[in-house]
Amino acid sequence: MRYLSNSPYIKHQGQIWSVNAGDKYQISPKHIKRIIEQLNLMCAKYRRVFVVVFDLHMNSYTEDNQIISHFQRKLFASIKSKYQVKDIGFAWVREMEKAKQQHYHYALFLDGKQIRHPDTLLDVIQEKWMFAGGGHVYTPKNCYTMILKNDFEAKQQVIYRLSYQAKERGKGYRAPQAKDYSTSRLKP
Numbered sequence: 318m319r320y321l322s323n324s325p326y327i328k329h330q331g332q333i334w335s336v337n338a339g340d341k342y343q344i345s346p347k348h349i350k351r352i353i354e355q356l357n358l359m360c361a362k363y364r365r366v367f368v369v370v371f372d373l374h375m376n377s378y379t380e381d382n383q384i385i386s387h388f389q390r391k392l393f394a395s396i397k398s399k400y401q402v403k404d405i406g407f408a409w410v411r412e413m414e415k416a417k418q419q420h421y422h423y424a425l426f427l428d429g430k431q432i433r434h435p436d437t438l439l440d441v442i443q444e445k446w447m448f449a450g451g452g453h454v455y456t457p458k459n460c461y462t463m464i465l466k467n468d469f470e471a472k473q474q475v476i477y478r479l480s481y482q483a484k485e486r487g488k489g490y491r492a493p494q495a496k497d498y499s500t501s502r503l504k505p
Contacts, residue, residue, distance in 0.1 A: 319345060319347075320345070320346060321343040321345060321346075322343060322344055322345075322346050323339055323340070323342070323343045324338060324339075325337075325338055325339050327346055327350070329349075329353050329354075330353065330354065330357060334473060334477075336349055336476065336477060336483070337478075337480040337481050338480065338484075342481075342485070343484065344484050344485065346483075348482065348483040349480050349482075349483040351408070351498075352408045352476070352480075352482065354500075355406045355408065355426065355501050355503055356368075356406065356426055356464075356475060356476065356479075357472075358406065358503045358504070358505060359404065359406045359426040359503065360464055360467040360472060361505065362404060362503075363404075363428045363429060364430065364465070364466055365428070365429025365430055365433075365463055366406075366426055366428070366429050366463070366464040367426070367427045367429040367432050367433065367462075367463055367464075368424060368425070368426055368461060368463075369427075369435045369438060370423065370424045370457060370460050370478065370479070371439070371442060371455065371456050372420055372421065372422055372423065372454070372455040372456075373385075373420060373421040373451055373454055374418075374420045374452040374453050374454070374455060375419055375420060376418070376450075376452045377417075377418050378417060378419060382411060382495050382496060384451060385421060387449045388445055388446055388448075388449035388451065389407070391445045391449065392441065392442060392445040396425075396427070396438070399437075399441070400427070400428075400432050400438075401431055402431050402432075403428070404428065405501065406425070406426030406503055407423070407424060407425050407501045408423075408479060408499075408501070409422065409482075409499055409500075410482040410483075411495070411497055411498065424479055425438075426501075429463050429464070429465075433463065435456075439454070439456055439460075442454055462474065462475055482498065483498075
């Protein structure tokens, strides 16, 4: 049984973070803590961290997440080549609610010295997702944030937004060996 919380706050790594939980959502503290850890690592390594969020839609249902693995390999190779970045932080979650196929909420954390605006990056994301066999890419309003000098308030806004990924609703529609979410595994 997975531990869930409806508290609007979570304490992790010595800080208290506001999260999108409460009456509307229960979230997985384990999941949001992994996102916080990866974002904090990127902010410790780089003066500027560029965060971009988007949704990946499928044309048909799959029990596994092989499409995400294929997409990431191609996308990360392109990002490293085009932007000359060393580290790529990410967080994604698989969900399925009313549609007949799953979709993915995705966030990238990149060196903000190398990339400052998402237009070209979003074109690359769309191209790689189509190449992997996915459907369309949805880009929400205000899809990116630049975190300067490890700014707590800017990080807080990102954490609040990404805590939506940790909500329990929509999870579990997959084969037992497939994951509901994943994050990068950056090290200090």
